[in-house]
Amino acid sequence: MELSKTAYVILGMLGLGKSTGYDIKALVDVSTRFFWAASYGQIYPELKRLEALGFIAAVQEPEDGRRRKAYRLTDEGRRALRDWLNSSDELHTELRHEGVLKFFFADALELDEQLALVRRIRAHHEAVARQLREIQAVKEGEDADDRFPGLTLAWGIEYQERLAEWCAVTERQLREELARA
Amino acid sequence: MELSKTAYVILGMLGLGKSTGYDIKALVDVSTRFFWAASYGQIYPELKRLEALGFIAAVQEPEDGRRRKAYRLTDEGRRALRDWLNSSDELHTELRHEGVLKFFFADALELDEQLALVRRIRAHHEAVARQLREIQAVKEGEDADDRFPGLTLAWGIEYQERLAEWCAVTERQLREELARA
């Protein structure tokens, strides 16, 4: 792998019209962070690296007041982004889900505690779903020229709601068992 | 947080009857790694730490031939495990999904490339689902005294299949657009 995944986040965000590290981070925080997080500690050094490699170039800004460093994709950068998007390399996927981990070990708990655990997992997914719906409400106003960010957001909401629904089903089963006992 | 999440993976696995670092790793590789991975580089040092803290204790084995270090949960370790399972602390969840990340940036692609991308994402989830079904088939034979590992596996299969199904729906839409064009 030539570039890090974070590098592609940056190339992609520049492709979507963002230009500064700050802007990129702001958009990451309401979009990709739900499936690919990135912090300032990665973004700023990566911007320098990508510039050195010729994938992005600094844009000279009128330097009026506020000091900011705007970048744009170079042709090479745009090519690198498309090559990555089209690449058939194994897709890196990784999940760390403490709720599922606890569920896996839940035989160590009493029935009522198991039920409480699943409730907490559901509450978590419902909270994230709410958060995503808020983001969606904010974006609703803006008319975007891009289609896939919105589709991804819709997917995220459905994903979180399905997980919550699965919890609800499991809760129902545990409640029935608790009633029978 | 007193203990790392990996520490709880170890406590939980000892609770399920595993006793050595090797055994724990073997079970992790066909179970928790899909939602919480752990490597030897974490497991062995963590076993020492947990022993020093008194959460686990080394079991003296007959030391017949093969050198192995078996551990068991202490009462304190069992309590720590249950406390964690029952804790209402924020559940750590984190997803890194290169497929969704590419999808987010897919406006940079042509329609046919977008379709190919979603196909690749679907193939990925189908492959993981197959892998999980194989694990399930192997486990089918063994009669487990624990219930939640099997429930978690069933959840994992459904989760992967739903993601694949979502891809299939999206592919259908893109195919229709491609046909209209």
Added chain:
DNA sequence: TATAGCATGTAATTAGTTACATGATTAA
């Protein structure tokens, strides 16, 4: 005039993987 937001950056730390070294035992 003060505070929220814009903006860039880095040092220290934590988490985690990879790759290797070592050696015994079992089954083909």
Added chain:
DNA sequence: TTAATCATGTAACTAATTACATGCTATA
């Protein structure tokens, strides 16, 4: 006898977060 598996462990590396330092600008 040789390959697979059992078994423990660590060093080097990579990825990523956290927390901080710095300073400007707009607005209440």
